[in-house]
Amino acid sequence: QVHLVESGGGVVQPGGSLRLYCAASGFSFGDSGMHWVRQAPGKGLEWVAFIQYFGDIKTHADSVRGRFTISRDNSKNTLYLQMNSLRPEDTALYYCARDGGGYDLDHWGQGTLVTVSS
């Protein structure tokens, strides 16, 4: 059974940094692409970043490119999102999701909340 658990969220000041974690279990993590998706309070879903299974291909949405970096450690079954230069508009619930192999996101975690505020 696929299980994704995000952590690392919290309150941070504008301009600050935070690292999110996604612990994966129940599937072969090293064979799966992974995504980060966020949802601002009361808003819709926004795709943030993708990393291929080896970690050699990483892509980011325009809104976070140059500030956020997705990475992974297959030996620890863990996905990361390093977030720098945070802005109030980055306030959101951040989900990790497994890439289903059909250009879809087939399993989702419950999310971790990031609040950027002074």
Place this chain on the structure above:
Amino acid sequence: QTVVTQEPSFSVSPGGTVTLTCGLSSGSVSASSYPSWYQQTPGQAPRTLIYRTNIRSSGVPDRFSGSILGSKAALTITGAQADDESYYYCVLYVGGDIWVFGGGTKLTVL
């Protein structure tokens, strides 16, 4: 910048049929956009309904179906039930390992 469009809201009567759409601000949605659809109720993580245009995810009732209608992807719910009242999001693959979500449709069943 690619914008994916969805109806902000829709309503359907219990037992009725509704089709939600997912389009591109410029251009057409095709099978190579690999449209997928997600259902989200408030306070819950999204649930995958449909991927690769028309493939139902495991456990999804067959009253949910996906297709391409004209220049848009479509999610049709046939025989809507009260617990289908939810938010529905599409996401399109726009190439280069980049995905874009639509703004979501709030579906009301009444």
